Amino acid sequence: MLIQSTRFGQVEIIDSELIRFPQGIPGFTNEHLFAFLPYQQDSPFAFLQSVTDPDLTFVIVEPFTFFQDYSFALEAEVLLELGLSNDNPPRIFNIVRIPEKIEEMTANLIAPIIINWKTRLAKQIVLEKPLYTVRHRLFPQGLSIDRPVAKGAE
Secondary structure, eight states, X not given: OEEEXXXXXXXXXXXXXXXXXXXXXXXXXXXXXXXEEESSTTOSEEEEEESSOTXXXXXXXXXXXXXXXXXXXXXXXXXXXXXXXXXXXXXXXXXXXXXXXXXXXXXOOSSOEEEETTTTEEEEOXXXXXXXXXXXXXXXXXXXXXXXXXXXXX
């Protein structure tokens, strides 16, 4: 399948690799099919590109790279609805907000995206965890970029 994206141009996607949200995504209930586009190999970041709306692309992240203590229990109905089990665990992603200053990038930890990677069924759920926010900073200590110091500078 060939899809159009404002961000990526034309993208060829195999139908069986599309991510399906039977109920849509909160705020985008008419959007049911997305292409999963990895940012780079071994990167925790990826894109969810709408199949029907070229302008709709979400940046997502695997949260455990940044938030090792991030945890929640999935309700039995979600496990059943998505066909998840101990033998078929979910992949978890969170939508990212990227402001002008990259070091202020945040992830929505309140509403993770749960994906059954085998069937490609997905659902965004809303947690009732007061410890998490919709804008949890990915880099709370700022970015640590090693820069060479010029001679004579201290």
